[in-house]
Amino acid sequence: xxxxxxxxxxxxxxxxxxxxxxxxxxxxxxxxxxxxxxxxxxxxxxxxxxxxxxxxxxxxxxxxxxxxxxxxxxxxxxxxxxxxxxxxxxxxxxxxxxxxxxxxxxxxxxxxxxxxxxxxxxxxxxxxxxxxxxxxxxxxxxxxxxxxxxxxxxxxxxxxxxxxxxxxxxxxx
Amino acid sequence: xxxxxxxxxxxxxxxxxxxxxxxxxxxxxxxxxxxxxxxxxxxxxxxxxxxxxxxxxxxxxxxxxxxxxxxxxxxxxxxxxxxxxxxxxxxxxxxxxxxxxxxxxxxxxxxxxxxxxxxxxxxxxxxxxxxxxxxxxxxxxxxxxxxxxxxxxxxxxxxxxxxxxxxxxxxxxxxxxxxxxxxxxxxxxxxxxxxxxxxxxxxxxxxxxxxxxxxxxxxxxxxxxxxxxxxxxxxxxxxxxxxxxxxxxxxxxxxxxxxxxxxxxxxxxxxxxxxxxxxxxxxxxxxxxxxxxxxxxxxxxxxxxxxxxxxxxxxxxxxxxxxxxxxxxxxxxxxxxxxxxxxxxxxxxxxxxxxxxxxxxxxxxxxxxxxxxxxxxxxxxxxxxxxxxxxxxxxxxxxxxxxxxxxxxxxxxxxxxxxxxxxxxxxxxxxxxxxxxxxxxxxxxxxxxxxxxxxxxxxxxxxxxxxxxxxxxxxxxxxxxxxxxxxxxxxxxxxxxxxxxxxxxxxxxxxxxxxxxxxxxxxxxxxxxxxxxxxxxxxxxxxxxxxxxxxxxxxxxxxxxxxxxxxxxxxxxxxxxxxxxxxxxxxxxxxxxxxxxxxxxxxxxxxxxxxxxxxxxxxxxxxxxxxxxxxxxxxxxxxxxxxxxxxxxxxxxxxxxxxxxxxxxxxxxxxxxxxxxxxxxxxxxxxxxxxxxxxxxxxxxxxxxxxxxxxxxxxxxxxxxxxxxxxxxxxxxxxx
Numbered sequence: 001x002x003x004x005x006x007x008x009x010x011x012x013x014x015x016x017x018x019x020x021x022x023x024x025x026x027x028x029x030x031x032x033x034x035x036x037x038x039x040x041x042x043x044x045x046x047x048x049x050x051x052x053x054x055x056x057x058x059x060x061x062x063x064x065x066x067x068x069x070x071x072x073x074x075x076x077x078x079x080x081x082x083x084x085x086x087x088x089x090x091x092x093x094x095x096x097x098x099x100x101x102x103x104x105x106x107x108x109x110x111x112x113x114x115x116x117x118x119x120x121x122x123x124x125x126x127x128x129x130x131x132x133x134x135x136x137x138x139x140x141x142x143x144x145x146x147x148x149x150x151x152x153x154x155x156x157x158x159x160x161x162x163x164x165x166x167x168x169x170x171x172x173x
Numbered sequence: 174x175x176x177x178x179x180x181x182x183x184x185x186x187x188x189x190x191x192x193x194x195x196x197x198x199x200x201x202x203x204x205x206x207x208x209x210x211x212x213x214x215x216x217x218x219x220x221x222x223x224x225x226x227x228x229x230x231x232x233x234x235x236x237x238x239x240x241x242x243x244x245x246x247x248x249x250x251x252x253x254x255x256x257x258x259x260x261x262x263x264x265x266x267x268x269x270x271x272x273x274x275x276x277x278x279x280x281x282x283x284x285x286x287x288x289x290x291x292x293x294x295x296x297x298x299x300x301x302x303x304x305x306x307x308x309x310x311x312x313x314x315x316x317x318x319x320x321x322x323x324x325x326x327x328x329x330x331x332x333x334x335x336x337x338x339x340x341x342x343x344x345x346x347x348x349x350x351x352x353x354x355x356x357x358x359x360x361x362x363x364x365x366x367x368x369x370x371x372x373x374x375x376x377x378x379x380x381x382x383x384x385x386x387x388x389x390x391x392x393x394x395x396x397x398x399x400x401x402x403x404x405x406x407x408x409x410x411x412x413x414x415x416x417x418x419x420x421x422x423x424x425x426x427x428x429x430x431x432x433x434x435x436x437x438x439x440x441x442x443x444x445x446x447x448x449x450x451x452x453x454x455x456x457x458x459x460x461x462x463x464x465x466x467x468x469x470x471x472x473x474x475x476x477x478x479x480x481x482x483x484x485x486x487x488x489x490x491x492x493x494x495x496x497x498x499x500x501x502x503x504x505x506x507x508x509x510x511x512x513x514x515x516x517x518x519x520x521x522x523x524x525x526x527x528x529x530x531x532x533x534x535x536x537x538x539x540x541x542x543x544x545x546x547x548x549x550x551x552x553x554x555x556x557x558x559x560x561x562x563x564x565x566x567x568x569x570x571x572x573x574x575x576x577x578x579x580x581x582x583x584x585x586x587x588x589x590x591x592x593x594x595x596x597x598x599x600x601x602x603x604x605x606x607x608x609x610x611x612x613x614x615x616x617x618x619x620x621x622x623x624x625x626x627x628x629x630x631x632x633x634x635x636x637x638x639x640x641x642x643x644x645x646x647x648x649x650x651x652x653x654x655x656x657x658x659x660x661x662x663x664x665x666x667x668x669x670x671x672x673x674x675x676x677x678x679x680x681x682x683x684x685x686x687x688x689x690x691x692x693x694x695x696x697x698x699x700x701x702x703x704x705x706x707x708x709x710x711x712x713x714x715x716x717x718x719x720x721x722x723x724x725x726x727x728x729x730x731x732x733x734x735x736x737x738x739x740x741x742x743x744x745x746x747x748x749x750x751x752x753x754x755x756x757x758x759x760x761x762x763x764x765x766x767x768x769x770x771x772x773x774x775x776x777x778x779x780x781x782x783x784x785x786x787x788x789x790x791x792x793x794x795x796x797x798x799x800x801x802x803x804x805x806x807x808x809x810x811x812x813x814x815x816x817x818x819x820x821x822x823x824x825x826x827x828x829x830x831x832x833x834x835x836x837x838x839x840x841x842x843x844x845x846x847x848x849x850x851x852x853x854x855x856x857x858x859x860x861x862x863x864x865x866x867x868x869x870x871x872x873x874x875x876x877x878x879x880x881x882x883x884x885x886x887x888x889x890x891x892x893x894x895x896x897x898x899x900x901x902x903x904x905x906x907x908x909x
Contacts, residue, residue, distance in 0.1 A: 009775045009844045012767075046783050049754065049766060051790035057766060059783045069780060072770070136792060 015060070015071035017078040022086040030086060032060060032070070040070060045090040048072070051138055054095075058087065097154040098124065100145075103165040106172050113172050117153065126153070128172065135173060143169075184215050184226050187233035195220015198296065201283045203272040205255065216258065216270045216283065218290055223260065225270050237269055244291040247284050258284060260291075285676060329631045332638060333453065336414040343410050347462065350403035355469045357396035359477055362608030364388050366481070369601030404462065411458025418637060419450045425641050431712045433643055435672060445640050449633035456630035464623050467616035474609045481602050481609075485591065489584050489610055496576055496614070497621045503569045504622060510562040517551075517558040524551045577614045581607055655731040659738040660723050661688040661819040661850030663709065667718035670708060677716070678704045679873045686866065688819075691851040693864035695891060701873040702854050706822050709852060710739060722820075740818030742845070744854075746805040748797030753782055754789040756797075756808055760816035768815060775844050776811035777837040778804070803834035810841045821846060823853040867891065 021033045025041070033039040040062060048057035058073040073079075076087050098119035106115045113128040128134060129148040136144040145153040158166065180188070180200055188197060199218040206212025206227065214236070215226045223244065225237035239260055246261040247269075258269040258280055272280050286296045308323045337344055364385055372382045423446065434442070478486040528535065528544050535544055584607060591598040664685040671677040679701050686692045694702040707713055708720060711727055720727040722735065740760070748756050757772060758764040769789065773779040781804060785791040797805045813821065823846065843863075846853075855861050862881050869877035869884065869891045877889050884891040 012771055012774050012779070046788065048770060048783055048788045049790050050786075050788050052752075052754070053766060057770070059788075061783070067780070067784070069783070 013069070013071040014074050017073060017076060017083075020060075020071075020073065020079065020083070022079075022083045024086065030090060034070065038070075043070060045087060045094065047091065047095065050095060051136070051144065058091070095152075097144075097152045100153050100155045100161075102162060103168040103172075106168045108171070112148075115168070115172065119153065126151070131172060143173075180215065180217070181228055181233075183228050183231055183233040184217075187226050187235055188215075188217050188219050188224050191224055191226075191235045191238055192219035192222045195222065198290070199283060199286050201279055203270050203280070204276055205271045205273060209271075211273075214270055218287060223269070223287065237267070239267065239269075241291055244287075247288040247291055249281065249284050256280065258287075260287075281673070281676065285673075326628065326631050329635050329638070333414075333457065333631075333634050336417050337410055337457065339417075340410045340413060343406050347403055347407050347410065350399050350406070351462070351466050351469060354396050354399035354403055355466060355473050357392045357399065358470070359473045359609075359612075360392035360396075361389055362605040362612070363477065364392065365608060366599070366601035366605035369604050370599045371601075374600060403466075407462040408458050411456075411461070412454060414457050415450060415454035418453060419446065422446055422450060422637055422640060425643070429640075429643055432672070442640075445637055449636050452630045452633035453637060456627065456634070460623065460627060460630060463619065464627065467619040467623075470616045471613065471620070474613050478606055478609050481606050482588075482591070482598050485584060485588055485598065485606060488587055489580065489606070492580055492583065493613065493617060496580055497617050499576055500573050500618060501621045503573055507562075507565050507569050510558075510565040514555075514558040514562040517555045521551045521555045524548060580614070581610055584610060652729075653731040654725050654729050655734055656723065656725065659735065659819040661738075662686070662721075662723045663820060663850055663852075664721040664724075665705075665708075665718070666721060668708065668715045668720060669717040670704065670713065670715050672704075672713070677873065679708075681718070682873075682875060683718075684866075684868060684875065684878060686850055686852070688850055689848050690865040691846060691853060691863060693853050693855040693861050693867045694870065695855055695861065695867055695894060696870035700870040702870060703824075704873075705870075706741075706824070706852060706854070709820070709822065710741075711735070738819040739822070740813040740816045740820070740849075741822040742806075742809050742813050742824070742842070743822075744824040746797065746802075746809040748793050748800070748805055748808060750793065750795045752787075752789065753785070753791050753793060753808060756793055757789075757811045757815055759812055764815055769811075772815035773808075773811045775814050776807045776841040778807040778811045778841075781807075801834075803831075803838060806838050807841055810838070810845055814845055818849060821849045821851045823851055861895075869894075 015034065019035045021035065023031055023033075025031050029042045031039060031041050032043050040060075042063055044061045044063065044067070046059040046061060047054050048059055055077065056074060058076050060070045060073065062068045062070060073087075076084065079087065098117075098121045100117050100119055102118035104116040104118060104123075106113060111129070111131075113131055114125065115128070116123065116125050127148045128145065134146040136146075138144060141158045143155040143158060145155070147153065155161065155169075158169075161169065180197070185197075188200075197217055197219045199216075201216055203214045203216065204211060206214060213228055215228070215233075217224050217226065218241070221241045223237070223239045223241060224235055226233050226235050239262060243262050244260045245264075248259050248261065248266070250257045250259055250266075252271070255271055255273040256277060257271045259266045260269055261267075270280075289296050306323055368382070368385045372378050372385065426442065426446070475486075475490065478489060524547060528548065535541060584603075588598060588603040588606060592600060592603060662685075665682050668679055668682040669677050670679045682705070684692075694705060696702055708715055711720075711732060714728060722730055727735070737760075749759075754766070754769050757769050761768075766789070770779055773782055773789075782789055782791070791799075793800055793805075793808075797808070800808070823842065853864065855864065855867075861867060864881065867877075867879060867881060867884055868875055869889075871890065877884055877887065877891050879887070885895065
């Protein structure tokens, strides 16, 4: 595709998992070393496609404010166990999605929806506003909700919810 | 020959005399007389003469007589409330004929025709478009040809029902169920008759009583059950048919010519798809079954009451039409009241909307008291209309009931006389009779009221059919060339084009761009720069001349291949609701994530995208509402890069962005245009400098062409534009 692009056009850098080493320093911060090249303290791990392809394309970036991309990890699952755990922990830290396992109550008050949710992180009372703008449908059965405070809730499979929860959900949406 | 209006005899004679019998090729009537009062005047092209003629009773006088060969151009001078057609003779303008704005379209056409004739070109023949129904003269708006008064309801209904044809079997079932449920629905009064005459009056026959009660229960249950079954199927068929209509309509809309879109505002097209198709849906799914079942019920009741006692039946049926006419007139009154109420609501809404959306300006000018007063005026209007409507409702509804009830009084009286006189009517018969009458007025009312909305829905249907029948875009000429590659050599050869054929926007344009070259289009707004782009995209076909792509006429190039190699970055970045990734991959939906990211990287977009909470999966919102101007622009550039066009159209971004973002956008654009034939509508000096060739346009013509240096040395229009540009840039730089 870039046959016509000049030399100066920037290109993405994909990192070889074998080249990348992640470990924790004594003070608990993460350090990433690109073998034979550089070492970065406390880098950020960002998913390029957090919803549609969360397990691939992890962008490893320098700290803000500069935030330059060090490179993209295409298949980080190929890293060894220890490395992978660190990356996973960093991703979990950034992507705080609670997974909804059930909906207990729904109350609709003048366009504000208050509901009690059973999530993988425990029970939680959540307030949704402008419901229509804060729902993302991914495919046929996955729904992502953003509450009034910007928290994310994921329903990976609508069909997996019990009947009552599904009925309550459809009354919210 | 272009259609000439039918000339009055006197005018025809006068013109024939003046033109020595020359053939009348163009004729049009104006609506202003010589003294500026409303009147009639005619302009005609007869033989080789342009004549203006004023009829005066049986006679007509020639006011202007020009030889066609003396006229170099025909122009329109726009006046206030009207305009004047003028001919240029020996460099001097001669007034031909004046007309009011009502005829602006007609005379715009006449101007084009006369101008073409004067220049020795073939006279363009375009049918006159008017906002009136050609049949009855009702003003119906230009966007439609459907006149609610003249629409042929039967034909529309037949065509509409054609959409239900694939579901014939279900419709037959609906018909059978309708008959059955109506029949069962009509049974109870008859059973009551047997009950009264056979059980209650003789005070005997408990066994029959039990069976009659079972019969009453069964008929009610069956009638209700079958009715439900029928309505469910009818609802499915009706909605399915309107689903098909909407699908056909939308498909049509995607293939209509762009000229169609030029002539029809988007709003009206959307309303075809939403409101009109909604009206049709109501009619098919709900209205038609309702009307049919009402009609069946009425017929059934009529048969039943005639069987019971035909004399009494006549007596009861006779006032029915009268009652329904009266009811209808009362309804009309109510409708008017509510119509006014809704209208006031609309006005109220627009005042509130207007005021609240410019709240800062109101404060800045301390106009709150005035605004409050304005609001109160509308508020009071609304109150009055609402109160009137509700009061009318409160008055008319009981009156209607009273009216309907009064019919039964007649039956009571004369039926009572028949029973007293023992002449053929039983008490049970009278009860049944009254029962049937009670059932009659509902369906009767339904039928009278349905007339209006059925007609409204049919008008809506006709408007939909109008779109379905509109001229489609025959994009592809048969035997189109499918080029293996497109190198990007573009040549305009003597191109003339107008959105309305008689009003050319581009005149005789010729230029050539080599593959990989960048052409900058320069000129004030409205000179035809965007039209050049529209033609290049082949949104329209040229009227005269040719556009050649790699030496092949554009008309003959396979359009999907060509458009596949054409890319555009427009001033107003266009995003649709979806994710960032989907927006970038719009022209190449199967692009893998890595290509999408690579394109974004080149467009300086990758970093800000990855930093969004949802990265490339971020929803951009409607029209990209959740992104900044600079972000949208770069996503559009990434889209163009991924699309990898051979010919690129660049309508330079002038969005309000900070300097750093602007720099990033410029960088991205520079990377994008490299190696591609680029048509740039240039606003910035830097772009103009980089262009291989600049084309300076004025009034649809090329006035200067060359490189930046050549044109600057020439000290012409380009130089002047540049001067202005430099001054304003300095001002901006100082003040900014």
